[in-house]
Amino acid sequence: RYFGATYKAYRSYLVKNVEMLGDAHRFLGALVARKCVFRSVLAFAGNPDGIVMRKPPSPARTFMRPDPAYGGGPPMDRANPSRSMPVAIPAADSRRKVLAHLSGNRIVDMVREDLKLSDVLNRQAFENAITVNAAIGGSTNFIIHLLAIAARIGVDLTMDDFNTAAKGVPLLANLQPSGKYFMEDFYYAGGLPVLMKELKQFLHNDTITVSGKPVSANYDNCECYNSDVISSIDKPFNTVAGIAVVKGNLAVNGAVLKPSAATPSLLVHTGKAVVFETIEDYRHKIDDPDLDVEEGSILVLKNVGPKGYPGMPEVGNMSIPKKLLDKGVRDMVRISDGRMSGTGFGTVVLHVSPEAAVGGTLAIVQDGDIIRLDVPAGILHIELTDKEIAERKSKLLPQPNISTRGYAHLYQMHVEQAHLGADLDFLRGCSGSEVVRDSH
Incomplete structure (x- = not known):
């Protein structure tokens, strides 16, 4: 649902390329939409607590917040492993005003540099995402989203890659539902940079992100503060991991x-x-x-x-x-x-x-x-x-279409199977970077 509106917006505007996002569904839906447009785009996770609205939050409400970030669920839902994709400024937490300012500066630089998502989302970036998803105990939904995103960007990604790219990767994050901790604990233990640093031997460390720097720059100097939440590669939380x-x-x-x-x-x-x-x-x-x-x-x-x-x-x-x-x-x-x-x-x-x-x-x-x-x-x-x-x-009888008109009918006629990303068949590949003509 969110993809349709986001895609239309991207095709209609030339420079408004910072996407402000909310929960897991919107982050991944917008990510799919962005792949249709060969432009400079990066992601910024907003929140409903006034930090990206006109009214600032009260100091008491800010300091009493138990969670360092908004949008992703406390357990390991689909949005959390997606942060390993090279499409967002690193270290998203409650300092949203700073992050918003950095995102605004960086998107202008990306336009000047002509750095597009199609430049950073290559085969190596997808393999990194698969590896991180395995080590963090990520959602099975992430597979569908990643397959759809890859099809939009033109990367040949298949179901088999989720077995081969993550082969030998252990479970390092002790997070629900595979463990006992929450994303808040993960954050205070050092977060995704710590986990990716432990995975260096499995990652393509020189893959470029939207920052213009290699992904290793996000985790070279990080430190783990709780090894019970994020284990080392030598002593993993569980040897059984991934999808x-x-x-x-x-x-x-x-x-x-x-x-x-x-x-x-x-x-x-x-x-x-x-x-x-x-x-x-x-x-x-x-x-x-x-x-x-x-x-x-x-x-x-x-x-x-x-x-x-x-x-x-x-x-x-x-x-x-x-x-x-x-x-x-x-x-x-x-x-x-x-x-x-x-x-x-x-x-x-x-x-x-x-x-x-x-x-x-x-x-x-x-x-x-x-x-x-x-x-x-x-x-x-x-x-x-x-x-x-x-x-x-x-002996099977053909199943009648539940929907006979409108978008629901269009969806049922054109949605692909899960192993292809459950995307609409006519939206595979990129639509280009041209701006549509004014309708007025």
């Missing part, structure tokens, strides 16, 4: 999960499917005492993907059936073509592609089918032969 991509006949183009927030014993698991055709079907059945489900079952939710819902909601981390909760069960393997909040946790397989609504194998899963998940081996497989899968698919 795992799994493939197989159930997810031909791939699916994702966050191993650091999953139950280790479930990362290799085989179980019988308990299927919910829609989110409404799930809500109707999940707490039914007669639901045929066991602790080792695998919950499968269909039709919550980009086209099927439409819009790919954050419902993939389905609740555990009440009858199992009462027995003390706290996690199960859950599979869907939807998303999950960055604050969510559990052994949750998401973004299954192709999704059920376009005839992916997920659409033909039935109650009792045997599904095998093997995260170390990168496998998501349903125990059916190719012939059985083809026979079931031949």
